Amino acid sequence: MNWLHDFILPKQASTLSGNIDNLFWFITAINVVFFALIAILVIHFMRKYRRKSENEVTPHITHNQTLEIVWSVIPLFLVIIIFFWGFHGYVNAQVAPANSIEIQATGKKWVWQFEYPDGMRTLNAFHVPVNRPVRLVLSSEDVIHSFFVPSFRIKKDAVPGRYTEEWFTATEPGVYQVFCTEYCGKGHSDMLAKIYVDDEAAYQKWLLEGDEEIKTMPLPELGKLVYENKGCATCHSLDGTRGQGPTWKGTWGAMHTMTDGKQIKVDENYIRESILEPQNHIVQGYEPIMPTFKGLIRDREVLGVIEYIKGLK
Numbered sequence: 282m283n284w285l286h287d288f289i290l291p292k293q294a295s296t297l298s299g300n301i302d303n304l305f306w307f308i309t310a311i312n313v314v315f316f317a318l319i320a321i322l323v324i325h326f327m328r329k330y331r332r333k334s335e336n337e338v339t340p341h342i343t344h345n346q347t348l349e350i351v352w353s354v355i356p357l358f359l360v361i362i363i364f365f366w367g368f369h370g371y372v373n374a375q376v377a378p379a380n381s382i383e384i385q386a387t388g389k390k391w392v393w394q395f396e397y398p399d400g401m402r403t404l405n406a407f408h409v410p411v412n413r414p415v416r417l418v419l420s421s422e423d424v425i426h427s428f429f430v431p432s433f434r435i436k437k438d439a440v441p442g443r444y445t446e447e448w449f450t451a452t453e454p455g456v457y458q459v460f461c462t463e464y465c466g467k468g469h470s471d472m473l474a475k476i477y478v479d480d481e482a483a484y485q486k487w488l489l490e491g492d493e494e495i496k497t498m499p500l501p502e503l504g505k506l507v508y509e510n511k512g513c514a515t516c517h518s519l520d521g522t523r524g525q526g527p528t529w530k531g532t533w534g535a536m537h538t539m540t541d542g543k544q545i546k547v548d549e550n551y552i553r554e555s556i557l558e559p560q561n562h563i564v565q566g567y568e569p570i571m572p573t574f575k576g577l578i579r580d581r582e583v584l585g586v587i588e589y590i591k592g593l594k
């Protein structure tokens with residue numbers, strides 16, 4: 282029956298797919314069996330009780346209690362099975378495992394934007410590792426969209442002003458299609474995205490190096506992106522205003538006095554160290570509050586930040 286499955290349903294590619302498909306086939310089988318049974322009986326009774334001669338009197342038939350109980354109780358058990366099976370599957374599909382990788386998925390006319398815990402953003406495509414649970418936190422910036430991955434058997438609305446979630450564990454490396462499945466305007470049918478399911482090594486490499494965009498973007502531009510996306514902007518101003526941390530304006534090449542009295546010139550190595558080992562040197566007058574960005578920032582992004590700061594005269 283595999284050919285039938287592959288003909289009717291998309292490829293199974295998540296841990297949720299199997300159960301959902303089995304329930305689907307169970308309900309389909311019940312429908313087929315009862316359709317055949319009822320159709321055969323209708324034809325049979327049409328023949329059996331047809332009027333055979335002009336003066337035949339139609340027999341008076343009332344009810345049959347046994348028969349009525351049988352045809353009530355059997356379907357009752359069937360719908361009870363469907364209910365518990367379906368409810369169990371529904372709950373399982375709603376509650377993401379605690380160790381899931383969390384990715385924010387935001388819909389807006391007519392793109393999907395994804396954001397990783399480290400602040401990295403991607404548009405219309407994202408990578409996940411195979412065999413690890415991924416929790417998607419959905420939201421929308423404008424109208425209702427819906428995030429549908431047929432191969433994973435997951436679908437959930439992305440609603441403005443509210444967070445919804447869905448999760449999956451992909452079971453096979455490959456590229457999977459995402460559809461927006463809530464009519465959201467003239468670009469609705471183009472609101473597509475792709476999920477790249479990588480093996481662990483390829484996923485780690487992608488995390489480390491990022492998309493083509495990050496690999497090719499001019500460095501100062503990349504630095505600006507990092508500044509905006511990874512939280513630098515919270516503490517470091519660009520206009521000389523004093524924040525939780527020193528401003529970036531005019532800091533390039535300046536001499537800073539540290540809490541231990543040491544004088545350090547702001548150069549490439551100092552910036553790199555400040556990002557990866559921020560507690561090593563604290564500028565006088567500031568609190569040692571900056572977290573390390575080790576593992577959260579790629580090498581090329583560090584270079585980007587350096588080049589960006591160089592340009593902030």
Ligand code: CUA
Pocket residue numbers: 388391425426427461462463464465466468469470472
């Ligand atoms: Cu977004 Cu349809």
